[in-house]
Every structure is written in C-alpha cells, then in structure tokens.
Amino acid sequence: MKCDGIPSGCAISGMMSEEGKRIDGSAIIRSIACMHDRSNGLGGGFAAYGIYPRRRDMYAFHMMYDNAQAKENTEEFFYKYFNIDKDEAIPTRKQKGVANPPILWRYFLEVPVNKLESRSERDYVSNAVMKINSDIEGSYVASSGKNMGAFKGVGYPEDIGEFYKLEEYSAYIWTSHGRFPTNTPGWWGGAHPFTLLDWSVVHNGEISSYGINKRYLEMFGYKLELRTDTEVIAYLFDLLVRSHKLPVEKAVQALAATFWKDIDRMEPQQKKIATALRQVYGSALLNGPFSIIIGHNRGVIGLNDRIKLRPMTAARKDDMLYMASEESAIREIAPDLDEVWSPRAGTPVFGTLRPEVE
Amino acid sequence: MESQLPAEFIVNVDHDRCRKCKRCVTNCSFSAIEFRDKVLPNHKQCVACHRCSTLCPESAITITENPLQFKDGYNWTPEIRKNIMKQAESGGIILTGMGNPKPYPIYWDHMLIDACQVTNPSIDPLREPMELRTYLGAKPDMLEFEGEGSNINLKTELSPQVKLDIPVVFAAMSYGAISLNAHKALAIAAKRMGTLMNTGEGGLHKDLAGYTDSIVVQVASGRFGVTSKYLNNSAMVEIKIGQGAKPGIGGHLPGEKVDEDISRTRMIPVGTDALSPAPHHDIYSIEDLSQLIYAIKETTDYKKPVSVKIAAVHNVAAIASGIVRAGADVVMIDGFRGGTGAAPMIIRDHVGIPIELALAAVDDRLREEGIRNRASILVGGSIRQSADVVKAIALGADACVIGTASLIAIGCRVCQKCYTGNCAWGIATQKSELVRRLNAEYAADRLCNLLTAWGHEIKEVLGSLGINSIESLRGSRERLRGVGLSQETLDILGIKHAGIGQ
Numbered sequence: 001m002k003c004d005g006i007p008s009g010c011a012i013s014g015m016m017s018e019e020g021k022r023i024d025g026s027a028i029i030r031s032i033a034c035m036h037d038r039s040n041g042l043g044g045g046f047a048a049y050g051i052y053p054r055r056r057d058m059y060a061f062h063m064m065y066d067n068a069q070a071k072e073n074t075e076e077f078f079y080k081y082f083n084i085d086k087d088e089a090i091p092t093r094k095q096k097g098v099a100n101p102p103i104l105w106r107y108f109l110e111v112p113v114n115k116l117e118s119r120s121e122r123d124y125v126s127n128a129v130m131k132i133n134s135d136i137e138g139s140y141v142a143s144s145g146k147n148m149g150a151f152k153g154v155g156y157p158e159d160i161g162e163f164y165k166l167e168e169y170s171a172y173i174w175t176s177h178g179r180f181p182t183n184t185p186g187w188w189g190g191a192h193p194f195t196l197l198d199w200s201v202v203h204n205g206e207i208s209s210y211g212i213n214k215r216y217l218e219m220f221g222y223k224l225e226l227r228t229d230t231e232v233i234a235y236l237f238d239l240l241v242r243s244h245k246l247p248v249e250k251a252v253q254a255l256a257a258t259f260w261k262d263i264d265r266m267e268p269q270q271k272k273i274a275t276a277l278r279q280v281y282g283s284a285l286l287n288g289p290f291s292i293i294i295g296h297n298r299g300v301i302g303l304n305d306r307i308k309l310r311p312m313t314a315a316r317k318d319d320m321l322y323m324a325s326e327e328s329a330i331r332e333i334a335p336d337l338d339e340v341w342s343p344r345a346g347t348p349v350f351g352t353l354r355p356e357v358e
Numbered sequence: 359m360e361s362q363l364p365a366e367f368i369v370n371v372d373h374d375r376c377r378k379c380k381r382c383v384t385n386c387s388f389s390a391i392e393f394r395d396k397v398l399p400n401h402k403q404c405v406a407c408h409r410c411s412t413l414c415p416e417s418a419i420t421i422t423e424n425p426l427q428f429k430d431g432y433n434w435t436p437e438i439r440k441n442i443m444k445q446a447e448s449g450g451i452i453l454t455g456m457g458n459p460k461p462y463p464i465y466w467d468h469m470l471i472d473a474c475q476v477t478n479p480s481i482d483p484l485r486e487p488m489e490l491r492t493y494l495g496a497k498p499d500m501l502e503f504e505g506e507g508s509n510i511n512l513k514t515e516l517s518p519q520v521k522l523d524i525p526v527v528f529a530a531m532s533y534g535a536i537s538l539n540a541h542k543a544l545a546i547a548a549k550r551m552g553t554l555m556n557t558g559e560g561g562l563h564k565d566l567a568g569y570t571d572s573i574v575v576q577v578a579s580g581r582f583g584v585t586s587k588y589l590n591n592s593a594m595v596e597i598k599i600g601q602g603a604k605p606g607i608g609g610h611l612p613g614e615k616v617d618e619d620i621s622r623t624r625m626i627p628v629g630t631d632a633l634s635p636a637p638h639h640d641i642y643s644i645e646d647l648s649q650l651i652y653a654i655k656e657t658t659d660y661k662k663p664v665s666v667k668i669a670a671v672h673n674v675a676a677i678a679s680g681i682v683r684a685g686a687d688v689v690m691i692d693g694f695r696g697g698t699g700a701a702p703m704i705i706r707d708h709v710g711i712p713i714e715l716a717l718a719a720v721d722d723r724l725r726e727e728g729i730r731n732r733a734s735i736l737v738g739g740s741i742r743q744s745a746d747v748v749k750a751i752a753l754g755a756d757a758c759v760i761g762t763a764s765l766i767a768i769g770c771r772v773c774q775k776c777y778t779g780n781c782a783w784g785i786a787t788q789k790s791e792l793v794r795r796l797n798a799e800y801a802a803d804r805l806c807n808l809l810t811a812w813g814h815e816i817k818e819v820l821g822s823l824g825i826n827s828i829e830s831l832r833g834s835r836e837r838l839r840g841v842g843l844s845q846e847t848l849d850i851l852g853i854k855h856a857g858i859g860q
Contacts, residue, residue: 206478208824211836219725244500247510257827260491273503273512279519280497280731282829288478289824307486307826309479 010192010204011038011157012312013324014175014293015333016300020357021319022050025166027333028174033158034332035325038204039178041097043191044160045152047143047200047295048171056147058085058108059125059197064188065103066138074132074139081128082109090151090164097159102140102188106149122197122242129196130223140189145198146297152177152191160191172353173300175293177202193295194234197242200295203230204325205310208288216283229288236284237294248301249348254281256306256346293323299352308345315340321351359447363440365424367406369399375418382410382419387782387792388775405773409782441703452703455776455786457603457695457740457762460707465714465847466746470856472837474824481826483817489827490813492757494594495519495663496687497731517687518663520593522757523552524813525828526747528805529738529761530576530598530667532558534611534620534632535699535776536765538565540785542798543768545569547805554593556759559609559634561623562588574665577654579608580634582624586657594688595654596665597647599638602696602713602739604705605669609634615779615788648684655685663687663734670694670716670739671709675723682724682733690759691716693739697762699786700777713739714753718851721754721833730754730833744812748819753851754833767808768801836860 013031017023028046052060059082065071078084090104111121119127129141143150148171151164157178177192193200207213207229214224214232220243222235233255240251254277263274278285289309294301302323304312313327316339322330327340343349369390376397383393390403391410404421411419428436441452474480481488495518502513528544535558542565544555549572556574561583566573570591577584578598589595600606611620611632621628641647651664665688666681668674678689693713698706717737724730737750738759747758766772769783776786784796820826823837831837839856840848848855 206824208474208478209830209834211834212830212832214836215725215833219728219730246501247503250501250503250510259487260489261487269511273510276501276512276514276516278829279493279516280501280514282827283833285827285830287825287827287830307481 010180011035011178011325011329012176012202012204012291012293013329014173014202014295014300014302014322016173016321016351017319018299018321018351018354019319020050020172020353022170022172023174024168024170025161025174028176029158029161029166031324031329031333032161032176032178033156034329035178036156036158038180038325039156040180041154041156042181043152043154043177043179044157045150045177045191045193045202046157046161046164046166047148047150047173047175047193047195047202048166048169049148049173049295049297050171051149051169052108052147055085055108058110059144059146060149061107061109061144062090062142062149062151063103063105063107064140064142065105068103070136070138071103071105073136077128077132077136078107078109081115082107083112084109091168092163093165095155095159095163098153098155098163101153101163126197126238127221130221133225134223141195142189143193143195143200145195145200148198148200148295148297150193150195150200152193153188154191173295173351175200175202175295175300177204190228192230194228194230196234196238198295198297199234199237201230201233201237201292203233203290203292205290205292205305206288207232207286207290209286210288212283213286233286233292233294236286237296240281240284248350250277252301252303252348253277254284255286256303256348257281257285258346259306291325299350301351302343302349304343304345304347306346312343313340314343314349319354321349323349361402361447363402363443363447364426365401365404367404368401368422368424369404369410370420370422371397371399372416372418372420373397375416377416379415381413381415385409385413385782387780387787387789388778405775406771407773407775407782408771453700453777454703454706454774455698455700456772456774457697458707459774462694462712465712465843465851466742466749468841468843469714469749469838469851469853470841471745471748471752471819471823472839473822478824480824481821483814483821486821486826488817488820490524490816492522492525492828493519494522494665494688494734494736494756496733499731518661520554520663521552522554524809524816525751525757526741526809526812527553527574527736527757527759528555528764529697529759530556530558530574530596531699531761531765532560532576532582532611533563533623534558534560534615534788536786537781537784537788537793537796538563538619539793539796539798539801540765540768541566543796543801543805544764545573546798546802547809548572550802550806551809553809556596559598560611560620560632561625562591563619563623567591576667577650578634579636579638580632582626582632582634589654589657589662592662594663594665595658596667596688596690597650597654597686598667599641599647600667600669600671600692601698602669602692602694602710603698604701605671605694605710606636607702607705608636610700612779617788620788644680644684647681651685665690665736667692669696670711670713672711674711674716675719678720679723679727679729682729686733688734688736689720690736690738691720692759693737695740696738697740697765698776713737713750715847715850717750717753717755718835722852744815744819747812748816748831749838751828751831752834752838754835756832764805764808767804768796
C-alpha cells in the first residue's frame with residue numbers, strides 16, 4: 001500500500017469562519033472543483049474542523065485499511081492502547097470517478113490515564129499514529145485529531161467530496177486539495193491532507209529540502225513512512241509548535257526563514273531571534289516551491305515559500321478568511337469580497353478563531 | 359653510500375631557445391640546475407616543482423618523467439623497488455609530504471548530485487538570493503521563548519557561534535610547516551572572505567594580531583605557543599588529537615627550521631627540534647579530553663567554540679560521539695588523504711579511512727544518538743573542488759576544510775617535498791630567500807579568487823537543486839546518488855544507487 005515519492009502540482013483551497021460558524025461541505029467542493037485542471041484525478045481530499053461536536057474531546061481516528069486483516073490488527077492495537085467510545089464505517093456513496101476505495105472506518109478514542117506514564121497525552125497519541133503507519137501492514141491513519149477529520153482518496157477532489165457525502169458535515173474550517181502527481185500510482189493514503197493530531201496540511205508544491213527535513217524529524221522519533229514531502233510539513237508543525245512550544249509565528253519563521261540579507265537589517269532583538277531560529281532550525285527550513293494551508297483546532301495558516309514559487313491568493317469577507325491557489329476558486333463561492341490580496345513570499349496569513357469561541 | 363636510485367624526472371633544456379639568463383639556476387632550490395657555459399640539469403635532484411619551467415622567459419624548459427624502463431612487474435612496481443633501494447641505502451623511515459597519492463577509491467567521484475526538472479523549479483542564483491552563510495558551534499535541541507504577542511523574547515542563550523560566509527575554511531597548517539608569508543596570505547584571505555584560517559600547532563605570529571577574528575588557534579600535543587592570550591585571541595580554539603595524513607603519530611619540526619621568529623612564536627629555543635608527542639600527555643582517555651575542553655572554555659570565558667580534530671580511523675563514529683559528549687562544539691574529521699608537511703610514507707599511505715565514509719558514519723551516529731545538533735562537523739582530507747564541498751555537505755558536513763587546495767592556489771605543485779624545507783614557491787620553507795618569493799597580498803588574492811569561484815559554483819548547484827540556502831542541502835543525502843558502488847558502500851554513505859527515484 002505504501003508507495004513511492006510523490007512530486008505534485010496541485011490545487012489548494014481553504015476557508016474559515018473566525019466566529020466559529022459551521023458551514024457545510026458543499027461550498028469547499030465547488031471551490032476546489034473550479035480548479036479541476038490543476039489536478040489529474042489521482043488524488044483529492046479535505047480536512048474539516050468542528051465536525052464532531054458531540055465527541056469533541058475524543059481523538060477521532062479516520063482509518064484506511066487495505067483489507068480485513070489490517071482492520072483486525074489495528075483494532076487489536078486500539079483495544080490495547082485506547083478506550084474506544086464508538087467505531088463505525090465512514091459514510092460514503094457510490095460515486096463515478098472513485099474506484100476501489102480501501103475499508104474506511106472511524107474510531108472515537110480516549111487515552112486511558114494509567115497508560116500515559118510520564119508522556120503527555122498528545123505524545124502518546126502521536127506515537128500510536130507512527131506505530132500504526134509503520135508497523136501494521138495495510139493500515140493507514142488518515143487523521144487523528146479531536147473534533148476534526150480528513151476525507152481523502154484517489155479521484156478528482158470534487159468526486160471525493162461527493163463520495164464522502166461532505167454536504168452532511170459542517171465545519172468552521174475546511175481545507176481541500178486536488179492532486180497532480182507526476183509519477184505515482186494512485187494511492188489513497190498518498191492523497192492530501194496529511195495530518196497528525198490536530199494538524200492538517202494541504203500542499204501545492206514540492207519540498208526540495210525533503211531529504212534533510214526527514215532526517216531532522218527522525219532525530220526526534222518521527223517515522224516518515226509515506227515518503228511524501230507533505231508529511232514533513234505536518235510533522236514539523238507538530239514538533240515546533242506542540243513539542244518545542246514555539247509561538248506559531250516563530251515556527252512559521254523557522255519553516256520559511258527570513259533571508260540573511262533581511263535579518264542583517266533588523267533591530268537587535270528581532271535580529272537575535274531570527275538568527276537563532278535559523279541557527280537552531282536550519283534543518284527544518286522548508287525549501288522549494290510551496291503554497292500550503294495548515295489547519296489546526298484554533299485556526300488556519302497559509303504560507304508560501306521564501307520566493308513564492310507557487311501561487312496563493314487570500315481574501316476576506318466579514319469573518320470569513322479564504323485562501324486558494326487561484327482567485328477564481330474563492331470568487332466561485334464568495335463573489336463579493338471585502339479584501340483580496342496575494343500574500344508575499346514567506347509571509348504567513350493567519351486565520352484565528354475569536355477568543356470567545358470555544 | 360653512493361645512491362643507485364635513478365632520477366625520477368628528466369629536465370629537458372632547449373638550448374636553441376635558452377638565452378642563458380640563468381633565471382632557472384637561481385630559482386631552482388633543489389640544486390637540479392647548474393650553469394657551466396650553458397644550463398645543465400642535474401636530473402637526480404629534480405622534484406618536478408615546475409619553478410624553472412614556469413619562470414623561464416623563453417619557455418625552454420620541460421620536465422618529463424624518467425622514461426627509464428623497469429622490467430615489467432605488477433607486483434614489484436618500480437616505486438616499491440625504488441623504496442627498497444632508498445631504505446637499503448639509508449636504513450631509515452621513508453619521509454614524504456602532502457597527502458596520500460595511492461589509487462584508493464575516491465568516493466566523491468562515485469556520487470552524483472540531483473537537479474530539478476519541471477515539478478520543482480530550479481532557481482537562478484544570479485536573480486534570486488542564494489545563501490551560503492553557516493554558523494559553527496553547538497546548537498540547543500530547541501529554542502524557548504518568553505512573553506506574548508509583539509513582546510516575545512528569546513529565553514534560550516546560544517553557546518558561541520562562529521559565522522562563515524562560505525562553508526569552506528582553511529586547514530590547520532602551522533607556522534613552521536609553512537612560511538609566515540603563507541600564513542599571512544591565509545589570514546588575509548580568511549578575513550576578506552568571511553571564513554577562517556587555522557594556525558596549526560605552531561602558535562600565532564605577532565604579525566597576525568589584526569586577524570584574530572578569522573583565526574582558529576590550535577592546541578596540539580606539543581602545546582607550542584599556547585598561552586591564555588593566544589587562546590583568547592581567536593575565533594575558535596581547536597584541540598588537535600590527530601591528523602588524517604598521520605593518525606596516531608606526533609610531529610617533528612627539525613631544529614634547522616626553528617629560527618628566531620619561529621622560536622619566539624612557538625616558545626622554544628632557537629635551533630631545537632619541535633617535537634609533538636603522539637598523544638597529548640595529559641589525555642589518555644575521553645574524560646581527560648573533556649577536562650582539556652573545559653579548561654579551554656574556562657580560560658576563554660565560554661566565549662569561543664572549542665573544536666576537536668581527529669583523524670578518520672576505523673572507529674571514528676564512536677570516537678566522534680564521545681567527543682561531542684565530552685563537550686566539543688565542533689568535531690573536525692580529517693580523512694586519510696589529508697596533507698602534511700612531513701610524515702612517514704608508511705603511515706600516510708596505509709593508515710586511516712576515506713573521509714566520505716567517515717563523515718557518513720559520524721553524521722549517522724550523532725543523529726541516531728540525537729546529538730547531531732550539539733556539534734558542527736567540519737571535514738577535510740582532500741577536498742579538491744567545489745563539487746566535493748557540495749557532496750560533503752549533502753552527506754552531513756557543516757563545512758569543509760581545505761589545505762592542499764589552498765596551497766595549490768598560491769603556487770604549490772604538490773611535489774611532496776615539503777619536509778625538505780626547500781620549497782621553491784616559498785610555501786613550505788623557512789629559508790628567507792625562498793619565503794620572500796611568496797607575496798602574501800598576491801597569494802591572498804589568489805585564495806580569495808578560489809573561494810569566490812567555489813562560492814559561485816556551490817550557488818549554481820544549490821540553484822539547480824531548487825534550494826536557496828545551504829542548510830537545505832546539509833545532510834540531505836536524498837539529493838545524492840551513487841554510481842559503481844557496492845550495496846555495502848551505499849548503505850554506509852546512506853545514499854541510493856543512480857537509477858532509483860525517490
């Protein structure tokens with residue numbers, strides 16, 4: 001099931017209500033469908049936040065299984081390490097253009113306190129994800145965060161969205177992706193978004209620094225089994241923000257590092273921070289063309305590489321933030337916008353849930 | 359004893375062209391050319407240093423290998439037979455200079471670099487920023503911040519870092535092994551190019567006082583010239599445990615090279631042999647090394663990174679790990695092809711391991727132990743061209759060290775006679791009439807040109823790799839492929855064979 005490297009072309013689109021209003025999945029499908037020609041039918045996917053309010057405190061595992069044996073082995077693993085509150089098939093419908101899906105199943109899990117030992121709960125869950133992906137043949141974790149989920153597969157994104165009945169979910173953040181892989185057989189696990197815990201990443205581009213990003217993450221115990229460059233983005237955010245507790249904007253500054261020529265002109269305090277970030281997190285620098293939308297429980301981050309080798313447009317309307325590879329994909333669902341702009345290279349766009357929103 | 363050794367080279371003088379200016383005669387420091395009515399070569403003395411041939415205004419001199427044919431023998435090569443003859447005549451160890459010239463595999467030449475096509479664009483280094491800046495020194499595992507919003511402060515204090523504008527530094531070569539003018543040239547070029555030169559073990563001459571921010575001062579087993587002022591007047595301090603050309607053995611600067619100036623710099627009497635013991639006599643184990651590292655850090659008030667230089671030997675990965683745990687901020691690994699002013703041929707040609715394999719093993723080991731960030735890795739031992747630098751960095755080095763290449767830039771012809779003190783180019787000699795042949799400013803220009811050229815070349819490769827910063831190449835072995843290497847070698851190097859995709 002695991003497949004070889006996946007350089008990708010792709011389209012991305014994302015939307016968020018900063019007031020936490022929940023929107024159904026039909027708009028995001030229309031937006032990504034607008035960029036149909038940027039994909040080639042070999043992968044599409046969505047991440048949605050706020051979709052499981054009744055089980056918001058549980059880890060929602062979206063699983064992909066090659067066969068019943070993989071399901072059985074994984075469930076054995078879950079029984080051993082988690083309390084399963086509920087498990088069920090992920091609802092799908094027959095959809096033209098989507099063939100041979102794996103077994104798609106979701107679980108709502110709690111971590112038994114007595115199993116934690118000295119680890120944090122999130123370390124425990126992240127270890128479990130690594131273990132399943134690397135050790136259980138034919139089993140792959142599509143997402144593992146709380147009150148969120150990833151829906152992805154092989155096909156055009158709009159077909160994948162229909163297949164998963166996304167119109168039945170409502171979320172305050174939607175991100176989506178259409179793939180144009182250049183040299184790989186279609187593989188469900190290889191579609192975007194890539195996720196770990198709450199983090200999800202949709203990515204247009206190719207990380208040319210993948211080799212060292214991977215080796216760097218491995219030093220901290222991450223297992224990169226999927227051999228795709230997008231995976232490192234999710235894991236780097238997890239490492240920098242969750243483990244190292246960097247403020248998000250500092251993490252972003254490490255990943256799309258400021259050029260030395262600009263650092264040299266900074267005020268002393270900013271210069272010291274920027275220099276230290278590059279000295280310490282040089283191996284985490286994401287180099288190569290990318291535009292990405294990172295989702296997490298409290299918001300979204302849009303980011304371009306340091307010299308903007310991939311397109312991204314952002315826009316706002318009231319409390320809505322939109323980001324997409326093309327402006328047309330935003331206009332498709334929100335023709336009347338307050339503000340539209342092209343984020344500068346390496347400069348993040350933040351969408352943040354209002355503090356009063358739980 | 360009359361020598362039976364045949365001449366190694368034949369000096370051919372075109373007497374039709376020669377106008378008897380005698381420039382060759384005065385320039386030959388090996389007494390290989392005399393003048394008796396006409397220019398007459400003494401072939402046996404010629405070392406092929408090219409001084410005569412380069413300076414002859416009429417281009418009348420060529421040097422060829424002695425065509426004297428030995429009876430064919432794959433096993434008993436002429437070189438082996440000549441070495442036996444030498445030892446039968448002298449009863450001594452065969453001395454030599456420069457690096458190992460034997461045809462061992464050169465792994466650099468079996469690695470190829472990736473480039474971008476279509477899916478990730480290559481970057482034009484002439485249009486876009488391309489960053490080579492590198493910092494040497496220990497890095498913490500992570501950074502901690504305090505404060506909120508726009509008032510965020512860095513809580514973590516980093517240990518001292520040395521900035522390099524190009525990830526190539528000059529290798530340790532002592533004043534004594536090379537001339538003061540050569541030292542000055544290296545210091546001037548290092549300062550101008552934003553990189554480092556290294557004093558080697560011979561102390562720091564007072565004339566280099568203005569360059570101390572670009573100088574690594576070495577502490578070797580002889581402790582020549584080591585004072586607290588010496589340690590503090592530096593960018594970095596290096597403890598020399600070993601040298602690639604002669605792992606496990608000490609050094610010997612003959613008394614005849616120890617003139618007034620060297621005596622003062624090394625703090626030993628004029629005319630005495632400067633002997634560096636094989637081990638440091640206060641380091642017999644890793645905890646002793648740790649004591650010396652911290653003694654130096656105390657002396658320098660924790661303001662200088664401390665490097666430990668070792669030769670690449672079989673167990674180099676474990677040794678390097680010990681060195682990092684002992685508190686070193688930089689580990690310098692010198693491969694078996696590294697150069698020397700003088701070494702026994704048996705050691706130079708038969709001891710140690712290739713730097714490519716040593717580097718890969720060390721980088722892997724430090725990563726496995728999760729301590730790769732705790733020290734920078736410098737590698738040397740025959741970095742010949744910018745392509746070697748790129749490959750070394752992709753294997754995991756922070757920066758490369760060049761000795762022989764820097765000397766070639768300022769005139770060295772790699773004739774391997776450094777130990778004689780007769781260097782015709784004023785580099786590996788202390789004879790004032792030879793030293794003054796080397797103009798420090800002019801030599802510095804040549805060094806700067808070399809580094810500038812390499813810098814451009816490295817940027818071209820980064821651009822073709824689609825990255826715009828050297829740290830995205832560092833340790834990115836995915837961007838290398840092997841050709842003609844065994845699976846075991848590929849595994850050690852941590853690279854795939856050419857033809858395998860991602």
